[in-house]
Amino acid sequence: MNYRDVKQPNYRHVGKYMPRKEAKDIVTGKATFLADFSVPHQLYARTKRSPYPHAKIVKIDISAAEALEGVHAVVTHENTPFAAILGYPAHRNMLEDKVTSTGEPVALVAAETMEIADAALDLIKVEYEPLPAVYRADEALQPGAPELYERFPGNEVDPGCPYFQPDGPWWQIKRGDVEQGFKEAAFVASDKIEFNEMPCPAAPEAPSVIARFDGDDHYTVWASAGSAHIMKLYLEAYNPGSTFDINTFNVGGCYGNKQAMVVQALSACMLSVATRRPVKLVLSKAEQLTSYEVRLGSVMEAKIGMNKDGLVTAVQGMWLVDNGSVCNGTGGQVGVGLGEAQLVLAKCEHWDMDSKMVVTNRQQAGVVRGYGGQELNSCLERLMCAVMQEGNFDPLEVFKKNYVGHGDKYQWRDGRTYRGRGSFFFPEAMQATADQFGWAEKWKGWLKPTSVNGTKARGVGMGVIGNADIQEDNSEAIVRIVPQLDGSNVGGGQCFVIVETDVTESGMGQRSNACKVVAEVFNCPTEWVSITPSGSKYNPSNFGLCGSRGTITTLKPVSEAAADARRQALEIAAHKLERPEDQLYMQDMVIYVRDTPEINIPVSKLAHRELSIVGYGKHVEKFDVPSCVAVFIEVEVDLETGHTEVVKLAGGSDLGQIIDSKTVEMQMHGGIGSACLDTAIFEECCLDKTNGRLMAASMIDYKWRTFNEFPPFEAHIMESQIDTFMFKALGVGEVSGAALASAALMAISNAIGVSIKEYPATPAKVLKALGKA
């Protein structure tokens, strides 16, 4: 199949840039984020946090805090209004007589002002009995290690994720015969690699929530959550018997990390029950950086075999996943990580990859962009590098050869097996991106710099990852064609369109894309199409924007709903115009007869006066279409100081069809943020092992790159019209950076001539590798 032979549609809106519906509000400061919003008569919450990583709470005295003028309630494990289970599988209550990480909540205060609540925290006296702590998954599994929960003997979490896995738990890839696979291998490498610094996604907007107890076990919540639906799912599970209506606004950076915010929401809910007032809880930046969810920790011990043609023949290993102190459905991330490994190594027939999830006394790890894929990829690709180096293969050729193609089988997060039905052109997309980057000129071989100029050495690296979660979870939408009242002709059209589906905007622009595809189906201006405010109560169900699902699982239901409404409109018009439907077309909310357009009828005249035409569409999840992103990086390492600078980046894919050009460009850039690229270079969460505290408690200490540190970026996007839904597109944002960390280590290793396998490759580690420290 030749790319140039793919028929490329000529759309009115799709594929072009459309300013977002929120654009004007954002640039004028009018866009609402949670902290900008208040509920009448609200109180303010603050949290007293554990100074110990592992301790029994012997005694809490809240009397002085309660007596402080302006304090309305103080809640501890001794007086919680409800149990608030935490964990999936459930393994603890949110407030207990024991703490398992530094910074976890011990007491909650609701007061008239934040300042009064802060003052009350200091008046709460807590007596602890410290217990020994453990900070590594492998150490937590050792006999005699401090045990965090009765529910997890030996600190091992039950494998699997029941919500994702209807056929039973799945946490291993076992097929074929690895011994046979290793016999077929010409090159074998084995090692232990860690991606274990558990960095912080550090969204600019701190997790925030307002909760109002409405009585009868019902709560209304406003939150900076990336998905009202996901938050509702978790909260109703963790407070059984209760119901929640979740409202969201614009979210100031989510990266998957602010989807549920269960601890913050449950805290505010408890205080609302105790005070019978709405309660607003906004984390400080210090709390966000030191006590909020971070990336999973990963330690992988594995062995890979590769034949003389560069195809992987066997993978064997154990992936240890560190949840920190709470496991919140990490089995889902493990499932996706294992699935993504199979997309990268899709030709391998022999697998024996096991996994274990472990709890430790580190801060709770949760969902972050990449969703287990980055964590596993960062380990596995280092191992692939070792075996590619043995065979002296160009990594580009290896990735092209091994990546999942049409018909290749893989097991996905639900434990079921699928044959890939994605693009035919992923290898071509990788090559085209490589060409644009200049890979052929820059790649000099393993551990060979691209160039050396005095004390500065340059090297290149690459990585590939993909995700078959791009059709995950079910969604639905309603689209209504609404006639203007009294037949008025506002904007030239007599109808406007309302799209109803629950999509919270955290920067991907999918709310606007939903309007755009509907406008495309109706062949009308995008200005005539609006989307309902996000929230779980009144909208048709939608898991929201996570895991690259937005493109297919939101745009498919809305476009099908629009097509349904359009079909109804054509049917009525055909009857009124006495023509066959096939002879009609719709443009700008008027239906015309083809070849005699003077015979036409406005859509506003089709239904009964002032009534809508309503269409419905849905998507039911499946996992048979993988995405793919290839990333390339060039670094310059100062061999005297060990400092690494990124001098060039590239990312590319086949997306089937670009829905919005500038959105796609930004999604490719996005992989530089969200604790992706820089987790290989300098970004980390430094843990003080004497007290279990993360040491970077401010944005002065949590170092990240500034505006004058962004290198040139090349992006290359193919559009081969992949058969996913009406507009043949697939999503990509989530994984645009997931392979960047491993690519960066490859580049640094090549620059300095020594293989580095520790994340991040800080100057100290580079100098140590060079034997200079």
Add this chain to the structure above:
Amino acid sequence: MTKESVTLTINGIKYKFSVGDGRGDVAPAETLLETLRTKLMMTGAKESCGVGACGCCAVIADGDALAACMTLTVEMDGKNIVTVEGLEDAKMGLDPIQQAFIDEYAFQCGYCTPGIIMVAKALFNRKANPTPEEIKEALAGNYCRCISHYTVLRALNKLAGNTDAELSNFVRANDLIKDPVPVHEEVYQSPYAYGHVCRHSLD
């Protein structure tokens, strides 16, 4: 000397506040950010790092961009302050920087955007055509995690008339194809995604 009141001019309007520790007073330790957001309901400047490290709270005071979270309101007595709410003109419309941000899609989540716009505005007020390096340097105190950097710089470089400053090269493979297959309208879409057209097809 104890201040009993402070008067700030914000977006051209004078606001007088009593200084004190009573409810509704501006406390001596109150930051300009808090005054803007909680007393005046001007929520464009955002609370983020609280230590002046991220620029999300940037406003302009007497021509200079500053971090409102690190500025005491009592020290702004008599100053002329501009916030993002004050950029759009009722008659002239959006500030050119705001319009450029829309045209180039120079934001993602938008949380850091008001701060970036205000810092850029302070720069452009001082110099109509800053160089690409001057623009980057001015924004070095603004934190964006979604990554709007490339499109922000594109928008501001365009405004400044800098033509050779593009950092992001976005190539669509379709633009590289010569003589692409012509497309005609289809009433009946094929049920086969990758079916071949054969001699006997009506397609």
